[in-house]
Ligand SMILES: Nc1nc2c(ncn2[C@@H]2O[C@H](COP(=O)(O)OP(=O)(O)OP(=O)(O)O)[C@@H](O)[C@H]2O)c(=O)[nH]1
């Protein structure tokens with residue numbers, strides 16, 4: 001993002017602070033937007049009840065901290081942000097925030113609410129020294145479309161509030177099947193957060209992907225097929241930047257594999273084949289039927305909870321095929337869980353354009369304030385805001401991306417697809433825009449960007465190009481110029 005846009009947005013917030021200085025509520029909101037610009041990008045993990053949100057959050061961080069399957073705390077919006085030392089703060093609906101003891105059972109945090117119930121808690125804030133949190137704050141949210149409307153309402157009012165920007169800059173949305181309520185939610189996230197700026201800032205995850213094929217060893221292949229179908233589904237395409245299948249439980253446990261897990265899996269792999277197949281026939285049998293010597297019922301239950309039947313079956317196959325040490329096995333399981341493509345998308349779609357997404361949230365906030373509480377003398381602010389929205393190239397890219405994915409353009413499909421890549425639709429990094437490998441050198445990048453620049457200038461000057469496509473051409477040309485400038489600058493620097 002060009003520094004001028006960030007500076008422009010920060011200046012705008014400052015000027016608004018001055019204009020509303022006698023209104024404490026507006027000042028607090030504006031100070032919040034200003035702080036958000038300085039903080040890491042906020043990414044919420046959302047989805048229906050038991051979609052696997054907390055488990056996936058742990059998998060992304062590579063640590064089992066977020067509690068899963070606990071009755072009370074899954075109803076509370078919980079923030080995980082970077083801190084040098086672990087610290088938990090409870091923000092009640094009314095009253096002063098207070099610290100909670102940092103208590104962990106089996107690795108996971110246990111929130112000791114004391115006399116308070118989930119209804120009394122506005123949010124929990126966990127500071128944690130997890131490297132993954134250095135450049136993103138993750139927010140675990142209660143399930144939407146819960147049986148309890150009250151729980152669902154907490155997430156919707158948090159993620160898609162009526163008259164303020166969303167607390168999250170982007171979301172990872174989990175779904176086990178595509179449901180009408182999933183689409184409705186994504187629709188409202190898009191409308192609230194980005195409606196006026198027309199942006200897509202959600203990634204969809206086909207979660208608990210190992211369960212798609214009832215835990216069969218090819219479950220993830222079936223899940224990949226379904227995800228591909230969703231990806232091509234027009235109603236989802238315009239709401240999410242990508243759809244990836246992830247077996248979150250496997251990813252979480254693989255990233256936190258313990259020696260005792262490995263030994264238990266080794267015992268299973270060493271069993272006689274027919275005996276093992278009988279044992280691994282179903283989750284129920286796995287717990288009920290006696291296993292190999294040394295693997296108690298309690299140990300089997302624990303293993304099943306951590307890896308699922310799919311994870312156990314896959315581990316056994318892998319161990320039998322030569323993965324004889326915990327670390328390589330853990331890496332292979334993580335790789336097969338589908339987590340890496342998600343992390344890759346997170347990096348390309350969210351983190352690489354974090355500044356633009358944060359700036360946009362701030363603009364939505366100031367815009368809302370100016371519209372809902374207009375006052376004399378804010379005309380200049382309105383004009384400055386509009387100028388930023390219209391002219392800042394990052395916002396033009398985000399808007400065009402949404403257009404290409406929704407209404408489309410009059411460009412031929414192959415050009416539209418090329419435009420989508422060049423404006424950062426597959427990721428904001430230069431090599432991704434140009435469709436080159438990550439190790440492409442600056443000279444190669446610059447040459448390729450120049451080639452695209454010339455091509456798109458020609459498209460825009462071609463009399464056959466429809467007028468309505470000219471704005472697309474302008475944005476693409478500007479994006480190419482940006483990449484040329486950046487890469488030429490890099491190429492000119494001593495190696
Ligand atoms: N087989 C399988 N089970 C999973 C997976 N992800 C989560 N689970 C299980 O599903 C249950 C719910 O997981 P959570 O991560 O707590 O789901 P959640 O969406 O946070 O649930 P709520 O916060 O209560 O809405 C737990 O028993 C998990 O072990 C997965 O990828 N595969």
Ligand SMILES: [Mg+2]
Pocket residue numbers: 053054055067068069074140141
């Ligand atoms: Mg949860």
